[in-house]
Amino acid sequence: MANMVASLIHTITSHTSDVMCVAFTHNKLATCGGDKTVRLWSTEDFSEDECSPLLGHTYYVQCCAFSPFGTVLASCSTDGKLILWDTKNGSELAVLQHPSQNCIRVCRFSPDSARIVSGGDDNMICFWEVATHKLLGTLVGHEESVVACAFSADSNYLVSGSINGDLRIWDAKFGHGKCLAFELDGHDLGVTCCEFSPTFGTAEKPDSPVAVFLLATCGKDDLVKLWDFTAQVGTPTVSLKLRDTLPGHTDIINSCCFNPKGDILASGSMDKTVRLWNPLKGTPLFTIQGHERFVLSVDISMDGMMLASGSNDKTVMIWKLTDTSRIMAGLSGYEDPKATKSQTDSTGINTTVQKWSIDDVCAWIVSLGLEKYEDDFRQHAIDGTELLTLSSQDLELHLGIAALGHRNKILRSRDHIQEQPLCPDQIEATTSSTHDEFLCPITREIMKDPVIASDGYTYDRHAIQSWFEKGKNCSPMTNSVLIHQHLTPNRTLKMLIQKHIEKTT
Known part of the structure; x- marks a missing residue:
């Protein structure tokens, strides 16, 4: 997952206010927001279901979540209602409320479909039985509004977070109401979201005597944090240990989610971006930009191929996710070192390139940093065959690529793939060395004024100064306390960046 990219394939503009939450199930996407509606969409063509919109809330709809099989949709609102909907016909199955009838901020189904929890402004978590709609119990311990909840993959544990910044672990199997453990310093200024990896540790081994999970949390400290969750099954012994801290966002992070394989973590922030991470290595993969305002929610489809992002610009954007390291390996002409003879036909043309689909070509264009031409x-x-025949004149007259530098870049890259096939490791190293050294570790954007901090890492001056202005005195890369905040210009790197920009424009 070294070269993950995202391309915009659809934009939903039906909401008339903030889009507070997006959620995928097997063949549907649910969206909800400040216009008091919940909407259902087909993931095949993103047409709206006949039963949509679902109308039942009288104020902001804060969150929505599908049951594991997708047959029931839950939505919760500032109006204090937790509504369960039949996803086939849009009918109301139940309307639930906390005893306090306060605003409900978050709702989540257990992976075994038996229970649903809701948290809200009464600082309380309520457990409900899905089949009977009965309140099973309440969990009390947070001192501020509960805004985040997540079940472990075995449905035995629940983690919750509040705007006070604390994380708490609860027994979700028996629901006796006792907090098993807590982390008071989960996130400075408040927790906003938490999610368990669906595959890490014992997530797919429910009979293990020791439960080991990976938990991701987001907060108002602009950080994504990864935690090692360990529990002795059948006992109240649990622990939560910080595994990694992922800096990069420059504002509050509102939402995070794992893909089904657990090898990608997405986060959406008030800095208007969505960031993709490798949660196992704790490294950044790609930054998605497109929304005009804050990103409030993100979710990845169950096949791992699409990501939806909701924003208070009133839109939902659907992005196609592509692992270009796999495509570049296949398209470079590399298959088996012993089979190099089969890579060219009688004309000498690379037959692997000829096999590129239209999607493969578009992903390759994106990997070159020329995503603006993807739609063309x-x-x-x-496809691959057509790509091999393109000339500079074709690119200009038929595909509308006026910039000579961009045309040359496409043709050079195409010729390089044919003439100098590389193995996957070489391609990954080449791609990384070409781009990553020019990107600021905080913003993941090309640096305009690179400077060296006391941790030895180079950052864009504006980004690291903003980091300091927020009162942070630790390294964004190592989380260690910085000796001082003096910044030294990295003139050599700045010169290399300028040359790189001149070559690609």
């Missing part, structure tokens, strides 16, 4: 290549149905 798609509309003209440029």
